[in-house]
Amino acid sequence: MFDISAIDLARMQFAFTVSFHIIFPAFSIGLASYLAVLEGLWLWKKDVTYLNAFNFWKTIFAVGFGMGVVSGIVMAYQFGTNWAVFSDKAGPVIGPLMGYEVLSAFFLEAGFLGVMLFGQKKVGPKLHYFATLMVAVGTLFSAFWILSVNSWMQTPAGYLINDAGQFVPDDWIEVIFNPSFPYRFVHMVLAAYLTTAFVVGAVAAYHLLRNKANKPARVMFSMAMWMAVLITPVQMFVGDQHGLNTLKHQPAKIAAIEGHYEDYRGAPLVLFGIPDDEKEELLYAIEIPKLGSLLLTHSWEGELRGLKSFPKEDRPNSFIVFWTFRIMVAMGMVMLTVGLWSLFRRAQGKLYEDRWLARAAVLAGPTGFIAVLCGWVTTEVGRQPWTVYGALRTTESVSPINATEVGTSLLVFIVVYFVLFGMGVFYMLRLMSKTPGGDTEHATSSLKRASGLTGAPSTLDHSGH
Amino acid sequence: MEFDLPLIWAAIIAFAILAYVALDGFDLGVGIMFPFVSEKTDHRDMMMNSVAPIWDGNETWLVLGGGGLFAVFPLAYAVVMPALYAPIIAMLLGLIFRGVAFEFRWRASQKNRIWWDRSFAFGSILATFAQGVCLGALIQGIHVVDRSYAGGSFDWLSPFSVLTGVALIVGYTLLGSTWLVMKTEGDLQIIARKFAQVSGILILALIGAVSLATPFLHPDYFARWFEGPSLIFSILVPVLLAICAGILFIGLRRNQEIRPFLAAHGIFILCYIGIGITFYPYMVPPSLTIWAAAAPDKSLFFLLVGTLVLVPMILAYTIHAYWVFRGKVDTSGGYH
Ligand code: HDD
Ligand code: HEM
Ligand code: HEM
Numbered sequence: 103m104f105d106i107s108a109i110d111l112a113r114m115q116f117a118f119t120v121s122f123h124i125i126f127p128a129f130s131i132g133l134a135s136y137l138a139v140l141e142g143l144w145l146w147k148k149d150v151t152y153l154n155a156f157n158f159w160k161t162i163f164a165v166g167f168g169m170g171v172v173s174g175i176v177m178a179y180q181f182g183t184n185w186a187v188f189s190d191k192a193g194p195v196i197g198p199l200m201g202y203e204v205l206s207a208f209f210l211e212a213g214f215l216g217v218m219l220f221g222q223k224k225v226g227p228k229l230h231y232f233a234t235l236m237v238a239v240g241t242l243f244s245a246f247w248i249l250s251v252n253s254w255m256q257t258p259a260g261y262l263i264n265d266a267g268q269f270v271p272d273d274w275i276e277v278i279f280n281p282s283f284p285y286r287f288v289h290m291v292l293a294a295y296l297t298t299a300f301v302v303g304a305v306a307a308y309h310l311l312r313n314k315a316n317k318p319a320r321v322m323f324s325m326a327m328w329m330a331v332l333i334t335p336v337q338m339f340v341g342d343q344h345g346l347n348t349l350k351h352q353p354a355k356i357a358a359i360e361g362h363y364e365d366y367r368g369a370p371l372v373l374f375g376i377p378d379d380e381k382e383e384l385l386y387a388i389e390i391p392k393l394g395s396l397l398l399t400h401s402w403e404g405e406l407r408g409l410k411s412f413p414k415e416d417r418p419n420s421f422i423v424f425w426t427f428r429i430m431v432a433m434g435m436v437m438l439t440v441g442l443w444s445l446f447r448r449a450q451g452k453l454y455e456d457r458w459l460a461r462a463a464v465l466a467g468p469t470g471f472i473a474v475l476c477g478w479v480t481t482e483v484g485r486q487p488w489t490v491y492g493a494l495r496t497t498e499s500v501s502p503i504n505a506t507e508v509g510t511s512l513l514v515f516i517v518v519y520f521v522l523f524g525m526g527v528f529y530m531l532r533l534m535s536k537t538p539g540g541d542t543e544h545a546t547s548s549l550k551r552a553s554g555l556t557g558a559p560s561t562l563d564h565s566g567h
Numbered sequence: 568m569e570f571d572l573p574l575i576w577a578a579i580i581a582f583a584i585l586a587y588v589a590l591d592g593f594d595l596g597v598g599i600m601f602p603f604v605s606e607k608t609d610h611r612d613m614m615m616n617s618v619a620p621i622w623d624g625n626e627t628w629l630v631l632g633g634g635g636l637f638a639v640f641p642l643a644y645a646v647v648m649p650a651l652y653a654p655i656i657a658m659l660l661g662l663i664f665r666g667v668a669f670e671f672r673w674r675a676s677q678k679n680r681i682w683w684d685r686s687f688a689f690g691s692i693l694a695t696f697a698q699g700v701c702l703g704a705l706i707q708g709i710h711v712v713d714r715s716y717a718g719g720s721f722d723w724l725s726p727f728s729v730l731t732g733v734a735l736i737v738g739y740t741l742l743g744s745t746w747l748v749m750k751t752e753g754d755l756q757i758i759a760r761k762f763a764q765v766s767g768i769l770i771l772a773l774i775g776a777v778s779l780a781t782p783f784l785h786p787d788y789f790a791r792w793f794e795g796p797s798l799i800f801s802i803l804v805p806v807l808l809a810i811c812a813g814i815l816f817i818g819l820r821r822n823q824e825i826r827p828f829l830a831a832h833g834i835f836i837l838c839y840i841g842i843g844i845t846f847y848p849y850m851v852p853p854s855l856t857i858w859a860a861a862a863p864d865k866s867l868f869f870l871l872v873g874t875l876v877l878v879p880m881i882l883a884y885t886i887h888a889y890w891v892f893r894g895k896v897d898t899s900g901g902y903h
Contacts (some may be wrong), residue, residue: 165670171623172666176659178633182648183655189648190714193641194862198870201638204631205877212627213884216620217891224891266714268641270863501649502715511656518660522667522686529674 109500111508112184115515119176121475126170128474129290131245132298133163134238136325141234145227154539155318159302164219169526171212171549173519184508188489188499195261195269195277196251203247211240242291249290253283257351269490281351285344286481292337293477296437297470298510299329303440305534306461314454316537323463324453331441338434342397342447347562349398352491354412355484358420359427360394361387362408369394369406374428377420382410414517418486426476426483433473440466480553572868573861576639577850579874583635583840587834589742592627594618596743598665598691599736600762610755611684617750617896619669624885626662630869639867642714643850643860648717650709651701651723654790656818658697664690692736699735703728706845707784727780734773738835741766745828748819750896760819763827767815774808774838781845785853788845797844808837 137159143151177199179187189197217225217233225233230471260276261269271277303326309319349356357363361372361384371393375384395404409417440462447453489499597614604610618625636644648655668687675683704723710718744766747759782789792801815830817823846852850860861867 165674166624168667168670171626172663174660175626175630178630178637179648179655179659181637182633182644183652186645186649186715189637190641190645192642193637194866196633197641197644197862198866200634201631201870202873204627204634205873205881208627208630209624209877209881209885212624213624213881213888216888220620221891264863268862271869274869361843370571501645501652502651502717503652504720507652507720511652514656514660518663522663525671526667529671533674 106379106504106505108505108508109497111505111512112500113496114499115508115512116180116184118185118467118512119173119180119515122523123173123177124474124478125471126166126173128294128297128471129301130163131241131294133159133166134241136174136298136302138234138238141231145231151321155322156446158318158538160219162530165526165530165533167215169523184501185499186501188494191268191494193488195271196254199247199278201253203244207240207244207247210243211237222359245291246287249287250278250283252349253286254280256485282347285340285347289337289340289344292333292340293470293474295329296333296337297474299326299333300437300466300470302326303330303463307463309537310454311457311460314537320454320475322538325446327441327444327453330437331445334434334437334441352484353407354417355408355423356398357407357409358418358423358484359480361424362406362422363410364408365411366395366406366408368392368403371397377424379420383412411547415487418484423480423484426479430480432474433469436466436469572864572871573857575871576861576867577857578634580632580639581843583631585626585836587632588839589835590625590628591748592739592835593742595691595695596739596741597747599695599740600685600743601688603740604758606645606681606684612749613896614747615669615672617747618894621888622669624888638870640850641862643855646709646711646716646851646855649716651704651865652720654697654700654704654723658694661690661694661697665694695736695739695875696732699732700728702735703731706781706852709851710767711851727784730780731777734770734777737766737769737773741770741831742835745831749824749828749903752895763819767812770834787853791844800844802838808834811837833853
């Protein structure tokens with residue numbers, strides 16, 4: 103089929119399906135926690151605004167979560183269909199971690215999701231809240247295990263190799279808490295929280311622009327902007343530490359991120375440029391002298407290895423890694439700007455008055471998704487040409503399948519994903535555009551019904567029809 | 568400590584797959600019946616609501632089956648998935664088509680809802696058929712050379728695997744219809760009962776056909792069924808099957824609500840035991856045994872600890888979820 107090999111198609115297929123998949127978890131992880139917070143506030147303060155916000159987001163959550171589940175099942179089987187040799191070899195180490203993910207996370211999410219979404223009239227408020235909490239905890243467990251798996255592939259540790267050429271576990275603690283895992287876990291969970299915060303902020307801002315008196319929208323906007331201003335700087339700090347750790351374990355990835363081909367003492371920080379892997383040089387570079395070394399080694403004269411010091415067959419594609427990393431950082435800057443702006447307005451007591459801030463927040467809605475996707479592409483493409491870094495090459499990982507099979511299924515995946523998940527995103531956007539808390543009439547009637555909550559838990563309903 | 572860890576794990580995986588078939592079987596069956604139920608009444612709403620709160624949990628057993636295989640029998644996973652490439656992808660796509668419909672159906676306009684009904688039915692039928700084909704192809708055996716699949720792209724396709732594919736569609740219809748007999752009332756229940764009667768008769772015929780064909784696929788299978796100690800099973804299984812079928816049909820005739828559902832599951836479990844006998848001691852017939860496919864004991868043990876602690880908890884909260892949504896479904900009770 104054309105001139106593409108089965109392995110390239112398999113890589114494209116994995117990248118395509120996992121990229122679609124991660125969009126939903128990134129949002130569900132944050133939203134599940136946010137829902138738990140909202141329901142907790144409602145139970146505590148008995149202010150119906152929180153209940154309205156909870157019901158508003160719950161429906162949206164249901165749609166997104168469903169898409170996360172079905173796209174995730176594809177991922178679980180894709181290791182076998184497309185990366186059979188990798189599965190055979192790495193299975194004894196990463197398989198059990200994924201097994202723990204299923205047992206401790208997926209079942210927990212699924213077991214309580216039904217109660218959370220449909221059980222409001224069937225169980226008491228405490229039990230319902232417990233279900234919401236379990237769903238949130240489940241998403242975090244899931245992130246824990248799958249990121250441990252991914253981190254082990256980035257920085258393998260605690261393993262031996264047996265006669266059959268398989269990786270076998272030696273020390274589970276070292277496997278699970280491999281060197282890059284703590285950084286990746288924190289960075290990704292914060293990324294999910296920021297992603298959600300900016301979606302919530304954008305939706306709230308959109309409703310504030312239409313009616314700045316809308317109570318649920320005000321609460322949502324305020325909460326989202328607190329997250330923006332508090333979490334973004336933390337995320338930047340964690341990202342910096344993450345990068346220092348990567349320098350230790352995957353120096354070629356850092357060289358590609360920085361666009362450095364030569365070894366440096368006192369390396370510049372490259373702001374922009376076009377890395378050219380053929381010519382082995384960075385074209386049109388705009389750089390700040392010495393800052394690169396300062397950031398990565400905390401010394402003006404620190405030494406950094408360039409890509410040329412690695413054999414050509416061990417280098418990742420610099421162009422992709424260089425740019426996706428910069429886009430991620432740029433998104434971080436945008437988030438920080440919006441956060442600081444909101445803090446300034448809040449101090450003036452004009453948080454809900456500034457229409458330009460609201461417009462900016464609407465525009466910043468997708469920044470989290472963009473940063474997450476770019477971050478992952480940096481991480482994954484930067485790991486190339488290895489699947490298990492330094493130990494198993496991507497070319498040695500692939501299944502014995504032919505290009506027609508993979509190509510056809512890739513094509514079908516692309517069509518089906520765009521149509522079905524496209525519709526799903528459309529439905530989510532439509533739900534987001536509904537006024538939170540409904541019109542005033544609906545709001546008062548829900549107030550009336552809500553007052554009976556503790557006695558008869560029949561007041562929360564699955565809004566939307 | 569001389570536990571036969573691979574054997575224990577084979578039993579656990581077998582349990583996970585059985586749990587999947589028994590649980591997701593009925594909610595897939597509900598989807599298979601969708602096109603045959605009028606869209607003008609609220610029957611389709613009820614059918615979907617009867618499974619909406621639990622389908623995700625049911626499907627998770629499939630992830631455990633696949634994920635578990637990856638974890639403890641990585642070689643089997645690495646051989647089976649490429650061998651069954653097309654039916655596996657078809658199953659995954661089918662699960663997507665039906666999985667999204669659970670929510671999308673309620674988000675679409677009245678006019679467009681029909682498309683998600685179609686998506687739900689199409690996905691359910693496709694996923695079921697693909698699972699049946701996978702089963703048939705596994706029973707036929709998979710060609711392994713040097714730790715990897717060595718057959719062609721279409722080895723899975725044969726009259727036998729198509730037969731098992733069709734049989735599973737009928738079988739899940741039986742599970743789904745007896746579920747609806749239990750969960751619904753009135754007209755819908757009457758329709759479900761008819762479905763159960765027809766699919767009950769058909770499934771017995773198909774089980775007969777598959778059982779007759781299986782021993783001739785491979786001389787080993789013949790020996791396993793008709794020689795040695797398992798001969799007892801060869802006699803016992805059909806007898807028990809007849810008893811279950813009796814309970815099913817009598818229950819349906821007498822308008823009993825729970826027994827037909829249990830009897831239908833009895834039939835499934837017996838078939839499953841039969842397949843187990845056919846397979847043993849192979850993980851992937853005809854060459855990969857349970858022990859050859861297993862990961863090292865250290866991997867098996869590590870996950871076993873968690874399994875022994877977590878699976879009872881999973882069973883407990885799964886039962887709780889079913890308990891919360893017990894009784895007949897109605898269109899008001901907190902569903903969509
Ligand atoms: C950091 C988070 C994260 C990352 C990197 C991934 N996932 Fe994921 N996954 C989740 C976080 C998550 C989640 C938040 O837990 C989901 C989203 C919706 C859901 O049901 O759980 C999920 C769902 C989900 C499911 C469905 C579970 C169910 O039935 O409930 C499977 C099988 C996978 N994922 C498997 C994978 C694989 C094999 C990945 C490797 C590429 C992967 N996920 C990346
Ligand atoms: C969730 C967000 C993720 C994204 C967006 C992502 C992105 C990518 C991309 C772009 C590739 C192709 C790289 C290339 O071939 O140049 C890839 C490959 C791959 N990734 Fe990821 N990845 C993600 C998460 C994961 C996780 C969590 C795992 C492990 C559990 C993983 C395992 C793999 C494997 C096995 C391959 C295929 C082999 C390879 O090319 O290395 N990925 N991913
Ligand atoms: C602005 C400061 C930031 C810095 C210095 C930074 C740094 C990094 C580095 C070095 C990596 C690659 C790690 C590796 O592959 O070993 C990475 C990955 C990633 N980044 Fe960032 N990041 C920043 C902001 C963000 C923001 C704002 C988000 C999302 C909201 C984000 C999301 C991600 C994700 C999802 C990954 C991939 C997963 C991982 O390897 O952790 N980053 N980041």
